[in-house]
Amino acid sequence: xxxxxASYPGATGVSYFIVALRASIVFIILxxxxxxxxxxGIAQAIMPHNANGSLIKDSSGNVIGSELIxxxxxxxxxxxGRVSSIDYNAAGSGSNNYAPSNPDMLQRTQDSxxxxxxxxxxxxxxxxxxxxxxxxxxxLDPHITPESAEVQxxxxxxxxxxxxxxxxxxxxKHTEGRDLGLFGEPRINVLKLNLDLQALIKS
Amino acid sequence: xxILQIVIVLAVLVLLVKPVGTYVYHVFSxxxxxxxxxxxxxxxxxxxLIGLKNRDGMxxxxxxxxxxxxxxxxxAVGYLILRLQKYLPFNPSGIDNMEQTLSFNTIISFMTNxxxxxxxxxxxxxxxxxxxxxxxxxxTSAATGFSxxxxxxxxxxxxxxxxxxxxxxxxxxxxxxxxxxAVLVTLLLVALQVPLTLNPxxxxxxxxxxxxxxxxxxxxxxxxxxxxGTNGGGFFGVNSAHPFExxxxxxxxxxILSMWxxxxxxxxxxxxxxxxxxxxxxxxxxxxxxxxxxxxxIYFSExxxxxxxxxxxxxxxxxxxxxxxxxxxxxxxSLFSAVTTAATTGTVNNMHxxxxxxxxxxxxxxxxxxxxxxxxGVGLINMLMYAMLGVFLCxxxxxxxxxxxxxxxxxxxxxLIAIAILAHPFIILAPTAIAFLTDLGQGSISNPGSxxxxxxxxxxxxSAANNGSGFEGLADNTPFWNMTTGLxxxxxxxxxxxxxxxxxxxxxxxxxxxxTVGTFRTDNKLFYGILIGTVLIIGAxxxxxxxxxxxxxEHLKLx
Numbered sequence: 001x002x003x004x005x006a007s008y009p010g011a012t013g014v015s016y017f018i019v020a021l022r023a024s025i026v027f028i029i030l031x032x033x034x035x036x037x038x039x040x041g042i043a044q045a046i047m048p049h050n051a052n053g054s055l056i057k058d059s060s061g062n063v064i065g066s067e068l069i070x071x072x073x074x075x076x077x078x079x080x081g082r083v084s085s086i087d088y089n090a091a092g093s094g095s096n097n098y099a100p101s102n103p104d105m106l107q108r109t110q111d112s113x114x115x116x117x118x119x120x121x122x123x124x125x126x127x128x129x130x131x132x133x134x135x136x137x138x139x140l141d142p143h144i145t146p147e148s149a150e151v152q153x154x155x156x157x158x159x160x161x162x163x164x165x166x167x168x169x170x171x172x173k174h175t176e177g178r179d180l181g182l183f184g185e186p187r188i189n190v191l192k193l194n195l196d197l198q199a200l201i202k203s
Numbered sequence: 204x205x206i207l208q209i210v211i212v213l214a215v216l217v218l219l220v221k222p223v224g225t226y227v228y229h230v231f232s233x234x235x236x237x238x239x240x241x242x243x244x245x246x247x248x249x250x251x252l253i254g255l256k257n258r259d260g261m262x263x264x265x266x267x268x269x270x271x272x273x274x275x276x277x278x279a280v281g282y283l284i285l286r287l288q289k290y291l292p293f294n295p296s297g298i299d300n301m302e303q304t305l306s307f308n309t310i311i312s313f314m315t316n317x318x319x320x321x322x323x324x325x326x327x328x329x330x331x332x333x334x335x336x337x338x339x340x341x342x343t344s345a346a347t348g349f350s351x352x353x354x355x356x357x358x359x360x361x362x363x364x365x366x367x368x369x370x371x372x373x374x375x376x377x378x379x380x381x382x383x384x385a386v387l388v389t390l391l392l393v394a395l396q397v398p399l400t401l402n403p404x405x406x407x408x409x410x411x412x413x414x415x416x417x418x419x420x421x422x423x424x425x426x427x428x429x430x431x432g433t434n435g436g437g438f439f440g441v442n443s444a445h446p447f448e449x450x451x452x453x454x455x456x457x458x459i460l461s462m463w464x465x466x467x468x469x470x471x472x473x474x475x476x477x478x479x480x481x482x483x484x485x486x487x488x489x490x491x492x493x494x495x496x497x498x499x500x501i502y503f504s505e506x507x508x509x510x511x512x513x514x515x516x517x518x519x520x521x522x523x524x525x526x527x528x529x530x531x532x533x534x535x536x537s538l539f540s541a542v543t544t545a546a547t548t549g550t551v552n553n554m555h556x557x558x559x560x561x562x563x564x565x566x567x568x569x570x571x572x573x574x575x576x577x578x579x580g581v582g583l584i585n586m587l588m589y590a591m592l593g594v595f596l597c598x599x600x601x602x603x604x605x606x607x608x609x610x611x612x613x614x615x616x617x618x619l620i621a622i623a624i625l626a627h628p629f630i631i632l633a634p635t636a637i638a639f640l641t642d643l644g645q646g647s648i649s650n651p652g653s654x655x656x657x658x659x660x661x662x663x664x665x666s667a668a669n670n671g672s673g674f675e676g677l678a679d680n681t682p683f684w685n686m687t688t689g690l691x692x693x694x695x696x697x698x699x700x701x702x703x704x705x706x707x708x709x710x711x712x713x714x715x716x717x718x719t720v721g722t723f724r725t726d727n728k729l730f731y732g733i734l735i736g737t738v739l740i741i742g743a744x745x746x747x748x749x750x751x752x753x754x755x756x757e758h759l760k761l762x
Binding site: 013016017018019020021022023024025026027028030031032033035036037038039040042043044047050051052053054055058062063064065066068069070071072073074075078082088089090091092093094095096097098099100101102103105106109110113125126127128129130131133134135136137138139140141142143144145147178179180182183184185187191194195198 | 211273335370382386389397413531558
């Protein structure tokens with residue numbers, strides 16, 4: 001580029017418009033079509049498992065979900081995930097966006113606490129972790145905190161007959177630490193945990 | 204552990220500022236560099252394709268005309284694609300054409316780098332629209348903002364030269380910054396489990412035997428540029444809270460650094476152009492100081508939690524987890540929220556509507572000031588605008604003609620700056636008032652009481668700051684919200700850009716005033732204090748009444 005402010009004869013609005021139009025077409029093709037398709041191609045070729053949503057199969061080879069997407073567990077013999085206003089329907093995503101002062105949210109939380117008391121008489125409410133009875137942002141949170149799994153052990157042991165010690169071992173096995181030992185939070189993938197629990201119940 | 208992991212991310216950012224800033228400086232300084240050998244040949248092809256015959260410098264008016272024309276054409280083409288997506292390829296899930304006012308809102312939202320989304324990604328747009336409109340505009344709007352920022356910097360720092368050639372800047376921003384960075388970050392994200400596929404929504408049978416549909420698509424390719432270009436529009440409705448967009452804390456950090464590094468490096472770039480790096484570091488320090496204030500407010504409020512829930516007798520030691528994800532917890536959620544509203548990205552990894560009142564105030568405050576790093580280029584421009592205002596105020600106090608970087612700041616510049624500074628609160632507060640006066644506006648509020656005020660205030664602040672995050676409880680996909688926020692986004696983006704280009708165009712032609720002992724310095728601690736003071740005083744004067752009615756009232760009521 002030369003540094004003088006040139007007044008060139010063709011530099012009218014019309015010629016700028018033509019450059020703008022051609023630039024738009026070039027960048028729609030480059031950034032809107034070539035870039036996403038090329039990166040998709042590369043990712044599919046070298047990392048197909050990740051690129052296709054980290055799907056998990058059961059022992060007979062059927063896809064039963066994605067390790068990244070939470071599932072609804074209605075049966076109390078399984079470990080329960082967090083509250084999801086969309087009931088883990090991953091065709092969409094979202095939550096109620098309740099304000100901290102919203103009476104509906106406070107009522108829902110109180111209801112969860114009451115239900116907890118009824119279904120888990122062995123564990124005092126003071127031990128119930130907040131993460132378990134709050135709605136995740138995505139409504140698809142695949143994780144619970146390790147404490148949220150531990151407090152469910154007495155109930156599951158009662159319902160399934162699997163020994164408490166065995167369940168504790170299972171929870172410990174599935175506890176993922178912080179990433180690189182430093183970032184994020186310790187957590188447990190509920191689907192993977194329940195997959196092992198199911199095998200344990202069957203055996 | 205919480206504070207430590209935040210500090211490490213901040214440290215990495217600070218270490219990246221100099222190398223990234225140096226690279227960006229070489230891209231736009233137009234001096235010969237090693238970069239030319241790598242990227243030059245590709246750029247020559249693009250110059251031929253777009254018919255750019257010469258790359259002479261432009262006057263500010265021609266620069267403004269070129270960037271506006273380019274944006275208008277892109278907007279028109281994008282609008283057509285959204286309206287016709289049903290008939291276009293790559294639509295395996297069979298998604299219908301987008302409605303008129305929603306298309307209007309969406310296309311302005313992406314062209315202005317706001318990425319406010321009144322549609323839901325899973326069901327509102329086809330894969331073709333996700334790529335050819337959404338992903339494409341994430342590049343072009345970021346490149347536009349970056350180019351204008353560079354033109355502004357050249358204007359206020361160079362002697363009697365031009366402010367550059369828009370088309371050349373626009374091409375180079377793509378070829379040397381956004382495209383290579385996006386390819387790298389995309390592949391890194393896939394390696395960390397973000398999907399990238401053209402397969403349609405998957406239907407599976409769950410462990411319990413229920414049917415679950417799982418939406419996916421070319422996520423990673425959008426995710427990278429979404430952050431690099433401080434765009435923020437999610438592939439899915441819940442944005443980076445979705446486990447496919449942001450599956451773990453490492454992707455969280457990659458996304459944070461992607462959106463933060465370029466805006467944080469711009470003050471350094473400015474210092475290089477001004478041939479006085481201290482100028483750049485003074486601006487950077489002022490931004491970082493304000494950032495740390497807001498980050499602390501968010502982090503400690505969320506950690507303290509919601510008093511109403513804490514009173515229920517459960518173990519709430521973790522903090523306020525409503526609307527947050529377990530894998531991020533309080534630290535990674537707070538940091539993400541602080542960065543996304545500082546860098547005006549608007550991507551969210553937790554629901555801002557559910558933040559505690561003071562946490563929500565932190566995010567709102569950063570967008571109201573709109574100078575804490577800021578989006579592609581815009582934050583730096585705004586901060587320098589405040590710097591000139593600060594110089595002007597000091598000049599008035601001592602009775603001397605104010606100077607900035609060796610040039611006199613005179614009534615013409617001050618008028619333009621006043622327009623730009625006043626436009627921001629005006630386009631936030633006036634529509635907020637209108638929304639409350641009409642049933643059309645009031646009917647969309649989902650949370651009762653003071654929080655409802657914050658919802659509306661947040662929506663317009665986010666639009667004006669071209670941030671794009673929302674208090675998403677607001678039922679905002681109605682013609683009223685689509686049209687009003689669409690206009691606010693347009694004004695928020697283009698008024699200040701054009702006014703500031705005019706300031707640059709006026710300064711670049713001025714006589715240089717030699718520096719003397721009496722010159723008011725803008726590269727020392729005193730000026731750092733004046734800059735922060737100016738920003739806070741103007742911000743507080745304009746927004747305090749609105750903040751008191753919204754988040755502060757809610758905070759006091761919650762106890």
